[in-house]
Amino acid sequence: MLKHVKNLSLLATIVITSFVSLQTSSAEKADSKLIDYQDIFNLEYAASPQVSRDGKYVIYERRSMDIMADSTRINLWQVNVDGTGHEPVLSGKANYRMPRFSPDGKRLAYLSSEEGDNQLYILWLASGNTSSVTNLQKTPSYISWSPDGQWIAFSMFKPGEATHLFEDMPEKPEGAKWAGKAKYIDQMSYRSNGGGYTEAGFNHIYVVPALGGTARQVTSGDFHHGGVINWSKDSKKLIIDGDRHDDWQDRPLESDIYQVDVNSGEIIELVKRTGPDHSPSISPNGKKIAYLSFEDKKLSSQNAHLYVMDSDGKNAKDLTPSLDRNVGNVRWAKNGKGLYFSYDDYGQSYVGYVDLKGKLKKRIVEIGGQSLGRPYTSGDYSVAGNKTLVYTVANNQRPADLALVNRKGKVIQLTRLNDDLLGHKTLAAVETMTVTSSVDSRDIEAWIALPPNFDKTKKYPLILEIHGGPHAAYGPNYSTEIQLMAAKGYVVVWANPRGSTSYGADFANLIHHNYPSQDYNDLMDVVDGVIAKGYVDEEQLFVTGGSGGGVLTAWIVGKTNRFKAAVVAKPVINWMSFSLTADGYAYYTKYWMPGKPWEHADHLWKHSPLSLVGNVKTPTMLLTGEVDYRTPMSETEQYYQALKLQKVDSAMVRIPKAHHGIAARPSNLIQKIGNILAWFEKYKTPEK
Numbered sequence: 001m002l003k004h005v006k007n008l009s010l011l012a013t014i015v016i017t018s019f020v021s022l023q024t025s026s027a028e029k030a031d032s033k034l035i036d037y038q039d040i041f042n043l044e045y046a047a048s049p050q051v052s053r054d055g056k057y058v059i060y061e062r063r064s065m066d067i068m069a070d071s072t073r074i075n076l077w078q079v080n081v082d083g084t085g086h087e088p089v090l091s092g093k094a095n096y097r098m099p100r101f102s103p104d105g106k107r108l109a110y111l112s113s114e115e116g117d118n119q120l121y122i123l124w125l126a127s128g129n130t131s132s133v134t135n136l137q138k139t140p141s142y143i144s145w146s147p148d149g150q151w152i153a154f155s156m157f158k159p160g161e162a163t164h165l166f167e168d169m170p171e172k173p174e175g176a177k178w179a180g181k182a183k184y185i186d187q188m189s190y191r192s193n194g195g196g197y198t199e200a201g202f203n204h205i206y207v208v209p210a211l212g213g214t215a216r217q218v219t220s221g222d223f224h225h226g227g228v229i230n231w232s233k234d235s236k237k238l239i240i241d242g243d244r245h246d247d248w249q250d251r252p253l254e255s256d257i258y259q260v261d262v263n264s265g266e267i268i269e270l271v272k273r274t275g276p277d278h279s280p281s282i283s284p285n286g287k288k289i290a291y292l293s294f295e296d297k298k299l300s301s302q303n304a305h306l307y308v309m310d311s312d313g314k315n316a317k318d319l320t321p322s323l324d325r326n327v328g329n330v331r332w333a334k335n336g337k338g339l340y341f342s343y344d345d346y347g348q349s350y351v352g353y354v355d356l357k358g359k360l361k362k363r364i365v366e367i368g369g370q371s372l373g374r375p376y377t378s379g380d381y382s383v384a385g386n387k388t389l390v391y392t393v394a395n396n397q398r399p400a401d402l403a404l405v406n407r408k409g410k411v412i413q414l415t416r417l418n419d420d421l422l423g424h425k426t427l428a429a430v431e432t433m434t435v436t437s438s439v440d441s442r443d444i445e446a447w448i449a450l451p452p453n454f455d456k457t458k459k460y461p462l463i464l465e466i467h468g469g470p471h472a473a474y475g476p477n478y479s480t481e482i483q484l485m486a487a488k489g490y491v492v493v494w495a496n497p498r499g500s501t502s503y504g505a506d507f508a509n510l511i512h513h514n515y516p517s518q519d520y521n522d523l524m525d526v527v528d529g530v531i532a533k534g535y536v537d538e539e540q541l542f543v544t545g546g547s548g549g550g551v552l553t554a555w556i557v558g559k560t561n562r563f564k565a566a567v568v569a570k571p572v573i574n575w576m577s578f579s580l581t582a583d584g585y586a587y588y589t590k591y592w593m594p595g596k597p598w599e600h601a602d603h604l605w606k607h608s609p610l611s612l613v614g615n616v617k618t619p620t621m622l623l624t625g626e627v628d629y630r631t632p633m634s635e636t637e638q639y640y641q642a643l644k645l646q647k648v649d650s651a652m653v654r655i656p657k658a659h660h661g662i663a664a665r666p667s668n669l670i671q672k673i674g675n676i677l678a679w680f681e682k683y684k685t686p687e688k
Contacts, residue, residue: 061097120208134215301499306354319358364389431447547571
């Protein structure tokens with residue numbers, strides 16, 4: 001196979017080299033053996049592995065930090081399944097992503113920004129020639145080849161006509177500088193975190209000839225059509241999910257499985273029931289459709305099961321009724337006799353397998369490494385052949401690399417992307433700890449990072465780091481934030497208190513309509529468990545967390561004064577105001593709350609950290625992205641002003657151009673961690 005490479009320009013190389021040179025003097029002052037802030041710009045990780053049709057090599061997204069653009073750069077690389085031949089395929093300053101092999105394995109479809117806007121391209125693998133397939137005004141996604149190799153389907157946003165009620169605005173005089181046209185909003189979902197205020201229009205499915213041409217819209221109507229796209233075996237129909245009901249805006253979890261005729265646009269609903277049915281995946285022979293589904297009981301945490309049905313929607317069967325875990329990322333086995341899937345179990349992501357009779361095989365491989373900031377569960381994989389998988393390696397010392405496991409269980413590591421950066425660093429060792437909850441004697445799992453060059457005879461300051469969600473899971477996974485905290489001399493502990501996923505639906509729903517509550521006790525039990533080990537200074541305890549972890553951090557300082565300082569990141573402070581300002585209010589008021597907020601004001605106030613602000617004595621910093629619509633800045637401002645009225649030592653940090661995912665920009669990840677540690681250093685007792 002001929003590799004097609006686009007090299008970085010000489011100018012970019014000079015700029016990056018100059019930046020490194022400028023940082024040398026400051027880096028020399030720090031211990032070069034310890035991870036530091038500037039190292040964030042040099043981290044890389046693997047994503048979206050795609051195995052060639054002949055099973056001999058893998059093309060994957062190599063994701064790195066672009067120091068000049070302050071973003072993630074995505075290039076396409078390949079590596080042979082024996083770990084040799086690790087080379088670039090499409091590389092340079094542009095982003096190249098979402099690789100998809102053609103059915104015959106001779107071409108590669110991908111998205112690229114090399115001409116400015118993201119467009120769909122084809123790479124002929126033998127010759128190395130490339131061609132632009134589309135000339136679109138919006139970014140395509142979810143690209144999918146037809147089985148005959150003649151067409152490519154994709155999802156794309158189609159702008160609609162903006163609504164205006166007032167039409168009698170006087171004409172603006174020539175040269176006048178007026179404020180601009182008012183926005184008229186009448187839809188229920190009008191803004192989204194990371195997307196801003198919603199543009200009029202809908203996501204639709206399009207098809208375009210694989211040799212290039214005019215993209216043709218296949219779906220229609222005032223409904224969104226997105227997500228994974230499947231083709232029928234004869235390349236005449238598409239299988240998708242969506243919600244084509246008039247009240248779709250008020251049904252945040254609802255979705256159905258549809259069949260779309262590519263030529264006529266006729267749409268047939270294959271699954272007709274109340275509840276979410278989504279992520280369809282058609283079998284290799286085209287006779288079965290797998291999908292994810294659950295009975296919607298309006299609980300705040302609900303586990304999807306893996307179903308399979310005939311291609312006409314009949315004979316649906318739950319293949320994972322006994323698996324009390326959330327199933328996702330479904331892939332058919334090459335022989336069509338079963339399906340692989342990912343799931344979280346006790347703070348770790350795994351790949352499992354189930355045959356069409358429902359026989360389960362759990363924990364085939366651990367996957368992870370794709371959450372650079374905090375130690376969340378994560379991971380990706382691809383089916384390489386009969387009982388052979390390529391997957392992202394889980395390791396608390398490195399971000400994601402690729403590995404292959406063959407049918408005999410032998411593991412071959414294919415990449416080592418960060419050995420050049422981290423191989424000579426002394427990183428924090430991670431230990432597992434389980435404590436018994438003082439509430440109901442349940443096991444609460446936690447992990448401890450020990451500072452580099454740890455000395456068990458010394459006393460160290462402790463940071464409790466709390467995950468968000470609140471229905472999510474931490475684990476013994478790589479985390480830049482944890483490693484930096486430990487490198488600055490802190491013992492760091494993180495845990496999965498009640499409400500966390502990966503321990504079953506009952507454990508997760510212990511906080512259903514009851515959050516925060518006894519999860520506070522679980523976290524205090526974890527802190528006590530670390531202190532009992534004898535190497536923590538009880539007078540130097542610190543606490544932080546983001547999103548749901550921000551809620552719990554604010555709750556903690558309202559319940560106890562044992563912490564010297566706290567950083568409350570992107571929190572909910574007042575459930576009443578949050579319910580009517582967050583982007584997902586149609587969801588939160590139905591699943592996280594017992595009803596409409598004005599009908600349950602006492603309940604919401606009882607669980608609001610703001611209700612405890614009169615107790616707070618702990619110096620508290622608040623930290624939130626300026627364009628966060630998930631936990632809006634107004635939540636942070638409420639708490640900041642309340643703390644000031646209470647004469648509590650407090651500060652507010654507003655992260656520029658950051659939505660709820662602050663770590664989307666590497667400079668903002670640095671600012672987040674740096675401000676947290678600077679606040680703790682302000683109150684930490686100096687070493688004698």
